[in-house]
């Protein structure tokens with residue numbers, strides 16, 4: 001890990017991919033100056049806590065649930081929207097914890113997930129071609145020439161939106177919203193889907209009985225009232241991320257303070273690239289997305305660059321091979337990393353390798369492909385004797401119609417009913433919960449090492 005924060009000039013000299021071309025460099029400098037004096041959004045000590053939890057994941061003693069929007073939007077910073085996502089994540093986590101009896105490390109794709117890498121620089125509608133939408137952090141979603149011009153002042157809006165989102169999340173999760181006794185209410189206005197919902201209600205009934213039993217035994221159930229929750233996003237925009245990289249006063253070492261966990265995307269993980277250069281300098285836990293072309297050699301080189309000290313919990317590989325490629329493509333990558341003696345966390349993103357365009361033009365994913373990739377992920381790890389460390393998904397708290405399939409049997413003709421994503425199609429609440437049940441079935445395959453959450457994972461967490 002390099003201990004010096006690279007300058008923006010040094011990073012730009014590395015010709016970073018997927019950066020906006022701002023029309024006014026002076027405006028960018030002014031924004032960066034302003035960001036540099038804003039308070040950190042997260043505390044470095046919290047990043048250390050998450051790294052410690054991820055060390056347990058790498059050791060096969062905990063499982064990660066990481067989820068949220070593909071692209072957060074400024075309009076989406078409302079209480080209802082944030083609560084909806086948290087409720088979805090909490091209900092998934094409770095299902096997975098109860099069924100699998102393994103601590104679930106809860107990480108949102110939230111409070112910073114505003115910038116998008118794109119496969120094409122432009123978007124064409126009819127005979128009009130404009131710059132692609134790159135997330136609210138960069139330009140506007142409206143398909144007009146003015147709106148698509150990158151505006152650096154949006155980075156200040158990202159900071160403010162992230163601060164507001166974190167503030168509400170911290171208040172809710174520390175203030176009773178996440179108490180296990182409330183588990184029924186997280187699901188109370190779900191669209192009733194036969195099977196999934198009943199299963200959830202049944203499970204929560206059992207948890208309530210267990211809680212009542214513990215209270216009767218004299219255990220204070222306040223310990224089930226708080227949830228540890230972490231924020232993560234793709235560290236894509238160098239101006240924003242570098243301006244929010246600070247020296248921690250406790251340790252004198254650099255931390256990215258825009259989120260607890262930062263990840264490098266599939267399109268920006270070049271070994272000699274600017275994103276690797278910036279993130280190797282910070283102490284946060286770091287993720288790297290690995291797509292279907294990844295070789296064992298590349299993964300190992302990334303691990304050496306980003307985690308030279310082999311620090312437990314430092315590095316997470318988020319694999320997104322696609323349902324049809326994971327069984328062939330993932331084993332050599334895991335084998336190469338394992339053979340080096342490294343212990344990283346392996347997380348499955350079953351979304352990004354499974355995107356396709358429906359006949360009616362909607363960008364979508366099939367729930368069956370998502371499940372197939374998750375199954376492939378568990379099968380590969382089972383076969384290699386490695387620990388399947390977690391799940392990374394794009395989801396929302398709303399009953400949207402963006403991914404086809406699932407218990408509601410959404411078809412391509414249904415996609416237009418409620419298609420609201422600003423970028424990639426997300427699982428809706430029912431599909432998310434259904435996936436949580438599938439994952440917990442795989443986690444209970446008789447393979448998990450049972451741990452005692454009270455002794456091995458503090459603070460107490462459901």
Ligand SMILES: O=C[C@H](O)[C@H](O)COP(=O)(O)O
Nearest residue numbers: 070116117118119120423424
């Ligand atoms: O969220 C991820 C990427 O930005 C997205 O998958 C790219 O999508 P595109 O192919 O529509 O640009």
Ligand SMILES: C=C(OP(=O)(O)O)C(=O)O
Nearest residue numbers: 070265266267289320352
């Ligand atoms: C861009 C994303 O993924 P990837 O880098 O894996 O394509 C994403 O997570 O939204």
Ligand SMILES: [Mn+2]
Nearest residue numbers: 070394423424
């Ligand atoms: Mn996405």
